[in-house]
Amino acid sequence: PGPQEQRSAGRAPQLPPHVWGTGPVPQTGGRHRMPLFVPFATATAAAALVVAALFAVQANRTQDQLAAERDRAREIAHVLAAPDARASSGRDARGGTIGVIASASERSAVVTLGGYDNPPNGRVRQLWLMRPGAQPRSLGLFESDAPLVASDLDISATSLAVTVEPGGGSPQPTTQPVVQLALKGVGFGE
Structure with missing residues (x-):
């Protein structure tokens, strides 16, 4: 062998034997490191x-x-x-609107509000069914601009009213209606 081969033979392998798989893996103290x-x-x-x-x-x-x-x-x-579905709408003094499409035969109505800002301080708008000689009955809470579907309406109902109530609604109205709509034109209260 020439001088070049001796130098390369003298240096190979430079890594410890366990790296090449020819010797045991060295232990590092008694602790196992993760x-x-x-x-x-x-x-x-x-x-x-x-x-x-x-x-x-x-x-x-x-x-x-x-x-x-x-x-x-x-x-x-x-x-x-519904074959007897009829529409009606109303406006409050400030320009807010209430619209209804109702069916007396189905005893149901779709109610929408327009032109109202969200009530302040966590309050909500609540829809009431008004009937002669009876307490107002809650029909639900309006969620932003989404229409409210009211069902099981009493055929003797005279109007729908909207009040502003504490968050979650009230069992009975606690404020005067912000808007009210007569139902006679859509087949109720006749």
Whole structure:
């Protein structure tokens, strides 16, 4: 062998034998050290599980909201398709409007509000059925601009009224109506 081969033979292999798989792996003291990436990987996996759970919860909420919107659309279509469906509308002194499409045979109505800002301090707009000789009956709460479908209406009802109530609504009106609409023109209270 020439001088070049002797030099390369003298240096090979420069890594310890255990790296090449020819010797035992050296032990480092009595303590076993955990690699730094293990806690990071565990934290990342835990975070991924939390994110996945949040997505699952949000997906369920979205499904529930879609189902509720689909049910509301069906109810609206049912009222609109009734052979005796009639429309009426009214306006308050400030220009806010109330609209109704009602069916006396179905005892249902679709009620909309327009031109109103959101009530202040967590308050809500509540719809009431007004009948002669009876206490007002709540028909539900308006959610922003979404129409409210009122069912099981008493055929003797004379009007619909909207009041501003504490969050969650009230069992009876606590304020004067902001707008009221007579139902005679849509087949009720006759």
